[in-house]
Amino acid sequence: MAMAEVFDRYGGLVYSVALRVLKEPAQAEDVMQDIFFQLWKGAGTYTEGRGSLGAWLAVVARNRAIDSLRRRKPTDSVEDVVLPAKTDLSSETERNLMIEKVREVMKELPAEQQRLVELAFFEGMSHTEIAAKTGDALGTVKTRIRSALMSLRKGVQG
């Protein structure tokens, strides 16, 4: 697949995730441009064994946006991001169906789980920071985050 085609297919997804985290269009575009440029430069950073390219890019976009938000150097290498091979978002239809499903499941999560996912995923807070902010015990934070992710997985598979 030519690079322009990759960009056309996944640029919007990567930008949207980065913007949701950073809330600043110029910063979000910088993150997006860097991700695609790195993909172009280091073709070896992504392989099919790392799961669907779209899903992989979505996670890398979130991680890079959080790094940018916290003004820190990338905390992980893109090589560390590996997804299950079965996640397939290559076709527009599959992606749209999956997005619909995910949104439905997210809405149905208990409010406290939605809040923890928001804090951990989109605001990049650590579990200790979340526990301090919400007043919940560390164990409760861990369990709720895990439960939210499991509900999402089961909801999408089901």
Next chain:
Amino acid sequence: MTNGTHISEEDLALHALQALTAEESAAVQAHVAECEVCRAELAAATGDLALVALSTEPQPLPEGARDRFLSRIAEDAKQAGAHPKLAKIIPFNPAAVSRVSVWAPKVAVAALLIIAAGLSWEVMHLDMRLRRETAVLRSMTEKNARAQAVVDVLTAPAAQRVLLTAAKTPPAPSGRAVYLPSTGALIFQGNNLASLPADKTYELWVIPANGSAPIPAGLFRPDATGNASVVLPELPKGVPAKAFGVTVEKASGSDTPTAPILLAGAAPTAGE
């Protein structure tokens, strides 16, 4: 942080979220590098995060973002052109380039560079694929050797089998089953099993998830130290298990389990 010999699923999810401290993350990373089970669970947790990312409301790209990206990679390809290796794989037509560079507007040159960049991407992609497939072959060979080593250890009479329990707790009989429903492959290892009279044997059972009759999965007798194993008994393929059980039967075995069930364990449901 570890759950028995593995990292807990909660901590793997937090690691995928980069929500652990640096020390905790380093410990997880070191374990995951050595543990296939945790590596698979971490990949699954990262897959869950991709789902969360997909819940993001789509936003239109900023105006000109695509052009800025294509210009950037065109510029990069242009610079890479000076590199002997890349110069070799970018299929330029020197005559065409010469004509274009002299007569055509700059924009057309940029377009050519983008096309060349796309082609070099494809060439690199094919090269990557070849290297990947070679690596897969090597990895499969290594996995086969590793699987054989696992079976050798599990079945070796000389192997030391040690169950760690809380101090002063008498060891209770236990068993561990590892089952792959798609292929019907099952490995069972029992510990602290009482010896049986000569006319009796232990029998392992797979309890199918669809409610059909228990499937006999092998007869076994413990050694002098109470250990026993059943490795790859003949089982039908594609039968998800609800549970596993061990009973005592007559020496020749039985087609149906005889109460009481001495050891039982529920299989985790899909996705757990």
